[in-house]
Amino acid sequence: EDIIVYMLKEAGITGRIFKILSKIDIDFNNLLSFDFENFLYKRFTKELSEFPDEKDLNKLSKAFQKIKKNDSVLRKEAQNFFINVLNQGISWTNVLRKDYPKKLMNIPDPPLILYYKGCLPKEDKPSVAIIGARECSMYGEKVAKMFARELSIEGVQIISGMARGIDGISQRNSIETGGSTFGILAFGVDEIYPKENEDIFNSIIENGGLISEFEPGTKPLRQYFPSRNRIISGLSDIVLVVEARKKSGTYIIHAVREKPCFIRGLGFEKAKRKAPVIIKIRFMKISFTFL
Numbered sequence: 001e002d003i004i005v006y007m008l009k010e011a012g013i014t015g016r017i018f019k020i021l022s023k024i025d026i027d028f029n030n031l032l033s034f035d036f037e038n039f040l041y042k043r044f045t046k047e048l049s050e051f052p053d054e055k056d057l058n059k060l061s062k063a064f065q066k067i068k069k070n071d072s073v074l075r076k077e078a079q080n081f082f083i084n085v086l087n088q089g090i091s092w093t094n095v096l097r098k099d100y101p102k103k104l105m106n107i108p109d110p111p112l113i114l115y116y117k118g119c120l121p122k123e124d125k126p127s128v129a130i131i132g133a134r135e136c137s138m139y140g141e142k143v144a145k146m147f148a149r150e151l152s153i154e155g156v157q158i159i160s161g162m163a164r165g166i167d168g169i170s171q172r173n174s175i176e177t178g179g180s181t182f183g184i185l186a187f188g189v190d191e192i193y194p195k196e197n198e199d200i201f202n203s204i205i206e207n208g209g210l211i212s213e214f215e216p217g218t219k220p221l222r223q224y225f226p227s228r229n230r231i232i233s234g235l236s237d238i239v240l241v242v243e244a245r246k247k248s249g250t251y252i253i254h255a256v257r258e259k260p261c262f263i264r265g266l267g268f269e270k271a272k273r274k275a276p277v278i279i280k281i282r283f284m285k286i287s288f289t290f291l
Contacts, residue, residue: 004028005094005112006078007071011063015110017056018095028096031067036060090189090216091116103127107234111213117189118209121182121235127157129232132166132242140243144169147240152179157208159184159236161228166242168197175203182235185212186228187220 008018008031026034039060067074085092093100094113101120104110114120121127128151130144148158148170158174160167162183174181181204187193189210192201204210213231214224233239 001029001096002082002092002094003075003078004031005096006081007031007067007074008063009112010074010077011066012059013063013112015095015112016108017060018112019105019108019110031064032071034064036064085115085216088190088216089117093120101235104231104234107230109230110234111231114211114213115189115216116209116211118182118205118207120209120211121157121159121180125155125157125180126238127159127182127236129159129236129239130166130170130242131160131232131239134163134165134167136165136169136243140166141169144242145173147242148173148179148181149177152177152181155179157182159232161186161225161232162193162197162200162210164194164196168194168200170242171200171204172197175200175207179207181208183208183210184228184232184235185210185220186214186224188212188214188216188218190216191218191220193220 008028013021021028024039082092092113092115095105095110099120100114102123104114128147130147130151132140132144136144144166152158152174156179158170158179158181160171160181160183162168162171162185171181171183183200183204185191189212192198201210211231212218213228218224
């Protein structure tokens, strides 16, 4: 399975196209037998409702040509790659494995491979993403701490992006409370960024994990951060935005997938409050008061 998914990824198959391929009768363990002509027939006779557009069809055709032409080379390359990852003490999963997070299959473009240190979020436990501004206010810091601690005490898994500010504050407080928190990275799980959160990187794997779709060794480049946001959203039942600018990555996360979202300013503005705010997350059966 690892080698198959590696070959698909290297050939240019995205998670979105993989989801479409999964709906037809294709044996992923024997890619060389894929009947592309039959696939085109189904595409043009509309036997299936969700097919790629013409650009995707061209990409798919080139991908399978590359796999058939370089089958043995790609397999050897995949074997060497995963041996190297294993030697670094890094784990991984892929879209064909049973341990792959089921929630991610609900987003439009799930990552084909996830690399991680520690463990993956448990499917039978609720998860809340706590995200927000890197340059947060004292009030934002207080709110992030409160939510992270109270939710962790209730057994809720905390998902965030390991950035400075709200992300790091929420994850550090979850760890201090003995909770499970998961950092979704825009770089390899063997990298540490920002350095000010190094303590979180070192302790998070005890009760949670570091997760990334990017191969080990990938540096934290600006263009990678929007991509990881869909994973934060996908793994979460609720997205809690503590503070954020309208054009920030935090708002991009919520735009990725519609789901319950709580934003400061819609009930958390301290100056306008004359009484305690009672927070209720009904489906989780959790409630507490924020003074």
